[in-house]
Amino acid sequence: xxxxxxxxxxxxxxxxxxxxxxxxxxxxxxxxxxxxxLAQSHKPITDADLANVPVPSPDVRAKGDTDxxxxxxxxxxxxxxxxxxxxxxxxxxxxGQNKIAINIVWTxxxxxxxxxxxxxxxxxxxxxxxxxxxxxxxxxxLVVYGVxxxxxxxxxxxxxxxxxxxxxxxxxxxxxxxxHIATFFGKPFGLFGQHGFFLMHKGTYDVGVMxxxxxxxxxxxxxxxxxxxxxxxxWKFSSFVVTSFLFAAFTYPLxxxxxxxxxxxxxxxxxxxxxxxxVDFAGSGVVHAxxxxxxxxxxxxxxxxxxxxxxxGRPQAILAHDMVIVxxxxxxxxxxxxxxxxxxxxxxxxxxxxxxxxxxxxxxxASAGGLLSAMLYMWMVCGKxxxxxxxxxxxxxxxxxxxxxxxxxxISAVLIGLIAGVLVxxxxxxxxxxxxxxxxxxxxxxxxxxxxxxVISVGLFADGTSNYGGAWNGVNGSVTxxxxxxxxxxxAQLMGVATLLGVVFVLSFCFGALVDLLxxxxxxxxxxxxxxxxxxMGSLAYPEFEMKSGN
Amino acid sequence: MKIVGVLVAFxxxxxxxxxxxxxxxxxxxxxxxxxxxITLFGILGILNSAHLKHAIWKTGASKE
Numbered sequence: 001x002x003x004x005x006x007x008x009x010x011x012x013x014x015x016x017x018x019x020x021x022x023x024x025x026x027x028x029x030x031x032x033x034x035x036x037x038l039a040q041s042h043k044p045i046t047d048a049d050l051a052n053v054p055v056p057s058p059d060v061r062a063k064g065d066t067d068x069x070x071x072x073x074x075x076x077x078x079x080x081x082x083x084x085x086x087x088x089x090x091x092x093x094x095x096g097q098n099k100i101a102i103n104i105v106w107t108x109x110x111x112x113x114x115x116x117x118x119x120x121x122x123x124x125x126x127x128x129x130x131x132x133x134x135x136x137x138x139x140x141x142l143v144v145y146g147v148x149x150x151x152x153x154x155x156x157x158x159x160x161x162x163x164x165x166x167x168x169x170x171x172x173x174x175x176x177x178x179x180h181i182a183t184f185f186g187k188p189f190g191l192f193g194q195h196g197f198f199l200m201h202k203g204t205y206d207v208g209v210m211x212x213x214x215x216x217x218x219x220x221x222x223x224x225x226x227x228x229x230x231x232x233x234x235w236k237f238s239s240f241v242v243t244s245f246l247f248a249a250f251t252y253p254l255x256x257x258x259x260x261x262x263x264x265x266x267x268x269x270x271x272x273x274x275x276x277x278x279v280d281f282a283g284s285g286v287v288h289a290x291x292x293x294x295x296x297x298x299x300x301x302x303x304x305x306x307x308x309x310x311x312x313g314r315p316q317a318i319l320a321h322d323m324v325i326v327x328x329x330x331x332x333x334x335x336x337x338x339x340x341x342x343x344x345x346x347x348x349x350x351x352x353x354x355x356x357x358x359x360x361x362x363x364x365x366a367s368a369g370g371l372l373s374a375m376l377y378m379w380m381v382c383g384k385x386x387x388x389x390x391x392x393x394x395x396x397x398x399x400x401x402x403x404x405x406x407x408x409x410x411i412s413a414v415l416i417g418l419i420a421g422v423l424v425x426x427x428x429x430x431x432x433x434x435x436x437x438x439x440x441x442x443x444x445x446x447x448x449x450x451x452x453x454x455v456i457s458v459g460l461f462a463d464g465t466s467n468y469g470g471a472w473n474g475v476n477g478s479v480t481x482x483x484x485x486x487x488x489x490x491x492a493q494l495m496g497v498a499t500l501l502g503v504v505f506v507l508s509f510c511f512g513a514l515v516d517l518l519x520x521x522x523x524x525x526x527x528x529x530x531x532x533x534x535x536x537m538g539s540l541a542y543p544e545f546e547m548k549s550g551n
Numbered sequence: 552m553k554i555v556g557v558l559v560a561f562x563x564x565x566x567x568x569x570x571x572x573x574x575x576x577x578x579x580x581x582x583x584x585x586x587x588x589i590t591l592f593g594i595l596g597i598l599n600s601a602h603l604k605h606a607i608w609k610t611g612a613s614k615e
Contacts, residue, residue: 185572272571296594300602309608435599436606488576494583495567502564502590506557509598513553 050074050086100171103347104211107170110343111211114218117336118145121225124329125232126541128388128441131321132531133233134541140228140235144244148224151248152217155197160253161216162193164261168469169347170211175203179262187271189264192257215343219287220252222340226291227508229443230299234306236523237536239515243298246511252290255504259286265499268492269475275459275489277473278496281359282344284403284454289500292448294508296437301512302522304438306529315432318440323387330391337363337398341405351469355406362405362413363398369417370397370424377425392428392442393421399447400454407462407479416457420450452497457481459490556598563590 055075065071077094079086122141129137163179166172178194195202199213224247228240258265259280269277280286309315320326341363342356374393378386397417401408404416427445431437437444464480472479480486515521527535534540567586570579 184568268571300599303602303605303607306607309606311608313606313608435595436603437599487580491576491579491583494580494587495570498564498567498583498587498590501587501594502561502567505594506561506564509557 045088045091047084047087050088050091053086099349100169102349103169103353104171104207106348107211107215107343107346110339111215111218113336113339114215114222114343115336117218117222117333117340118225120329120332120336121222121229122329123325123332124391125229125441127322127324127326127329128229128320129232130318130531131542131545132533132540134321134533135537135539136237136532137228137232138541139237139537140232140240141225143241144225144228145221147241147244148221148248149217151245152220152253153199153213154249156220156249156253157199157213157216158194158196158201159192159250160220160256161212161261162195162197163190163257163263164193167208167212167346169345169351169353170208173204173206173208173212175206175209176212178202179257188267190257190262190267191264192254193261212346215346216256219283219340220248220256223252223283223287223291223294224248226288226443226447227295227298229441230295230439231302232440233532234302234522234528235298236520237532239519239521242519243512243515243521246515247294247508251294251504251507251511252286254507255290255499256286258499259496265492265496266473268495269473273488274492274495275486276471276475276477276479276492278492279407279458279462279472279479279489280403280455280496281406281458282341282402284399284401284451285496285500287451288399288402288447289451289455289497290504292444292446292451293500293505295439295443296448297505297509297512298521299437299439299444301509301516302438304436305440306525308438309436313436315436320388326388327391330394333395334364334367334398337367337402341402344406345468352467355466355468358410359405362408362410363401365410365413366397366401366405366417366420367394368397369414370394370400370421371417373418373421374425375421377422381425388442389425389428392424392446395446396420396424396450399450400457402451403454404458404461406468407458407466407481409463409465412457412461412463416454416461419457420453423453424450452500455493455496455500456490459493462486462489552601552604553598556593556596556601559593559597560590561593563587563593 053074055073056070061070074086077086077090079090118141122138125141126134126137161176164173164176166174176193176195179190180192180194181188182191183189196204196209199205199209224244257263259278260266265278267277268274305318307316308318338360342359345353345356347353348356371390371394374396375385375390378389397420400416400420401413408416424442424445427449428442431439431444439445458479458481460481460483462479462481462484464478464484466478470476480489482490512521523532523536563586566589567583570582570586573579573582
């Protein structure tokens, strides 16, 4: 030490004192005692602090921002009073609006993805039809979008969401606060909403309500387009228009109100202690099973296509005309499902919404499970990996995971998909051979059977780890299924299934039968044999192609 | 028979709905499942059979 001069000792001391901050920059900070250093490091921000936040000068900004480091700064925050400048209040308002903006943009973009699924359905159904019905099938898929939207705007949305209350993720939708209530067993039962007709009624001309309408409308239209798949090649166009209108105006909105609009199924937990009430995150039941059981009702009323069954009742294969667009449709649908399921959080910011990552992964895993199990099942049973059934298995996995996607872990998602893939193969054979119902695209099985399986799977596989704001359907805690300790959740799900079959099917059948009575649901045998393109639409889809007999 | 099928299907729902009046979870499960069975019988057993009586392949319009 003697050899060290005073300047060297000083240098060493400086180095020693400067070491701890350098180390801390590479390692996590040690926990602080509550109320001491934590309070010191989180001093409240004052207006004076904000006055000193540097903002790039106009001269600097005028030179351009090549690396993006200058664009978006404190100068972009809207101030309430320019004389005061930026205040804490302005900052808080901007943070709040940013959160809601993120959620609104998320919900809108995912809604656009769901809208794109209409194309997937159109291609899938048209590909599975014969060429002589291609124009008619495409036209049904186009028109159901407009007719459904119009009916939903008139009254469907109000019936579904008119009493849902404030949707916090979208900044609140306070005008949607009128639910018609009936009393059974001494408890309130929400039956239908009463605000939101024409999107102008009772203060519903509101940005949050508009976003909710768009998102819910494309969901409804997904449901409305499912029956067309089971009814292709024989559904009279005018009757299809009226039936679809009734579906969008009444059938779908009623069940959707009971499940999503604050209705009685959602409140089975709060009123009767059944888990967290009926839980259907993105609509295995609300969208797909409603569409699937309606498809069953329409297919029963219409009866099978001419030539589908022999006189002794044996089913005959009627070949699809374009498997390329069938698979294209399947893949478009899978892409749209990334809007369907993750978008159903109605937000990406706050209230546990970052679970969208898990929801998206569960969605894709279940689709893989459904695809693989359907392909292997058909390979084993028929000796070949059937293309259309593999596509149906792919969609079956997606349909089944739609309700539980937000509440299950990845292993459960794969299991749900695997089961759905086999279920759809068995169901298609059962519907065709045992029920002798003609369902050309397998809509009853993919959406009906696998939709119901998705609803039930919530009651089995929900693992109790999700937390969307601490409660679901007004019941504290996380959704938990039978395998994780709550049998009552499965009971709530079964009540939903009973309602789907006992009310939604019956309502669809009654509407369908009424239209059949008044105007006839089925196209004439002559039109059917000729192909519906010319008799119903007045033009062919492929006018320059020569049609072979029977195509 | 179609009307009977529709009524039986709806009656099955009423049975399931009535389970809410019970207090035990096991009892509710049993009643809901009975209701579901009745509904399925109404749809698949009665209503569909009624439609199949006049199925198009039985009336001679089918190709074969």
